Amino acid sequence: MSKVRCAHCGCRFIPNPRIKNQRYCGSIQCQRARKASWQRRKLAADPDYQADKKEGQRDWQIRNPGYWQSWRLRHPEYVERNRMLQQKRRRRHVAKMDALRQLLETKTGSYYILPEHEGMVAKMDASTLKVRLILSG
Numbered sequence: 001m002s003k004v005r006c007a008h009c010g011c012r013f014i015p016n017p018r019i020k021n022q023r024y025c026g027s028i029q030c031q032r033a034r035k036a037s038w039q040r041r042k043l044a045a046d047p048d049y050q051a052d053k054k055e056g057q058r059d060w061q062i063r064n065p066g067y068w069q070s071w072r073l074r075h076p077e078y079v080e081r082n083r084m085l086q087q088k089r090r091r092r093h094v095a096k097m098d099a100l101r102q103l104l105e106t107k108t109g110s111y112y113i114l115p116e117h118e119g120m121v122a123k124m125d126a127s128t129l130k131v132r133l134i135l136s137g
């Protein structure tokens, strides 16, 4: 029997002849990784599965009121990190919307022009935006 390389840990293992196209070894971590991968793909592809999961989570939340509130109290470092990331996302969003507004205001003729090296860019904090010319229509 020839060995196969595990898709998670990379070890070489002898696949179970009863499992067709076995890609993961039998270790508990690799089996968890296999299941997680399956669930990610299933969630992305199957709206019914997605709806069932959502409903299950809602039911669980009803049976366990206050769970997340007490979890956050027990993990203040997570709460702080999440708050920071959320503020960062909010700032980035505001910057993007400002840049978009500027882009629309500077529309000239059949082009949208966004200068890259002028004071306007600094004001917009749009270093990630690299738009120069966009054809309209």
Ligand SMILES: [Zn+2]
Pocket (backbone or CB within 6 Å): 006, 007, 008, 009, 010, 011, 024, 025, 026, 027, 030
């Ligand atoms: Zn493995």
